[in-house]
Amino acid sequence: MISLAQLNVANGARIRTSSGFTVPGMTMTRADKVANLAAIVLPFLATIVAVVLLWDRAVDWIDLGLFAVMYVATGLGITVGFHRLFTHRAFQTTPRVERVLAVLGEMAVEGTIIQWVADHRKHHAFTDREGDPHSPHVDHSGGLRGLWHAHVGWIFHEDLVEDPAMRRISDRFLPVVAASLLLPAAAGFVLHGFTLAGFLTGLLWGGLVRIFFLHHVTWSVNSVCHFAGSRRFDVEDHSTNVAWLALPSLGEAWHHNHHAFPRSAAHGLRRWERALDPSAGVIALMERAGIAWNVVRITPERQAQRVPVAQG
Numbered sequence: 001m002i003s004l005a006q007l008n009v010a011n012g013a014r015i016r017t018s019s020g021f022t023v024p025g026m027t028m029t030r031a032d033k034v035a036n037l038a039a040i041v042l043p044f045l046a047t048i049v050a051v052v053l054l055w056d057r058a059v060d061w062i063d064l065g066l067f068a069v070m071y072v073a074t075g076l077g078i079t080v081g082f083h084r085l086f087t088h089r090a091f092q093t094t095p096r097v098e099r100v101l102a103v104l105g106e107m108a109v110e111g112t113i114i115q116w117v118a119d120h121r122k123h124h125a126f127t128d129r130e131g132d133p134h135s136p137h138v139d140h141s142g143g144l145r146g147l148w149h150a151h152v153g154w155i156f157h158e159d160l161v162e163d164p165a166m167r168r169i170s171d172r173f174l175p176v177v178a179a180s181l182l183l184p185a186a187a188g189f190v191l192h193g194f195t196l197a198g199f200l201t202g203l204l205w206g207g208l209v210r211i212f213f214l215h216h217v218t219w220s221v222n223s224v225c226h227f228a229g230s231r232r233f234d235v236e237d238h239s240t241n242v243a244w245l246a247l248p249s250l251g252e253a254w255h256h257n258h259h260a261f262p263r264s265a266a267h268g269l270r271r272w273e274r275a276l277d278p279s280a281g282v283i284a285l286m287e288r289a290g291i292a293w294n295v296v297r298i299t300p301e302r303q304a305q306r307v308p309v310a311q312g
Contacts, residue, residue, distance in 0.1 A: 066184045066206030077104025079250045079279040087120045090265035091295040102169045107180035112170040181207040225255035233260035233306040251277030263296045
């Protein structure tokens with residue numbers, strides 16, 4: 001197992017793996033770590049403060065419920081749909097379910113399905129090397145600038161790929177974004193007794209705040225999970241598993257596992273990791289319901305083959 005301590009080697013040092021390859025050492029300053037964690041923790045704490053201060057005035061259980069429902073639905077559109085289905089083909093499903101997942105993914109407002117899938121395939125083809133569209137380690141001067149690029153800057157450099165099956169949904173990205181905002185607003189309007197205030201708080205919490213949090217959690221997989229965390233497989237990149245980010249990311253923060261086995265439908269490979277991988281649970285439920293099949297799973301024996309032999 002390669003630990004974070006092994007990755008925090010002197011600048012220019014290299015780590016030798018059991019396969020005989022070497023990867024560059026990763027240097028993280030204290031400022032890097034503080035800035036990275038602050039970008040995730042501070043918005044979360046600020047939202048808690050806002051909820052406390054504005055409870056029963058600008059936010060209540062209806063608003064938080066809309067936030068939660070929209071967060072999970074659109075988040076699964078990204079994790080189950082854009083990522084595990086469309087990018088890696090970790091399972092198969094019906095055309096109707098594909099369309100639903102594609103629309104939910106676009107409602108997360110992270111770009112069209114064509115843009116998102118193209119960028120993520122490039123990320124796996126060139127992980128932490130020249131050509132990776134969202135790595136903090138290449139092309140972007142390193143340090144805080146590299147971290148910023150990995151966290152959010154990469155989205156401004158999207159690569160379009162032609163995909164006829166999803167072109168119609170991709171071409172209707174703006175109406176899908178509008179629906180992503182107006183659906184929770186309309187629900188808030190109805191649930192709050194057909195009031196303008198209900199419409200506005202539904203738009204705020206189920207729409208704008210939800211999109212903000214989902215964006216930062218998704219982008220944190222690009223940044224935090226190539227920057228700090230644990231490793232156990234022989235993988236020639238800087239990917240890491242970050243347990244505290246696993247549940248908010250719906251299982252995506254088992255990112256090192258994912259880089260070791262990109263086609264796996266489950267990113268949490270150990271039993272306790274799977275408990276923090278809701279996306280894998282949804283795929284398993286779909287399989288039981290008969291709307292998912294050919295689900296890719298990684299056996300313990302195959303996992304053991306990727307664990308490096310301890311160096312003497």
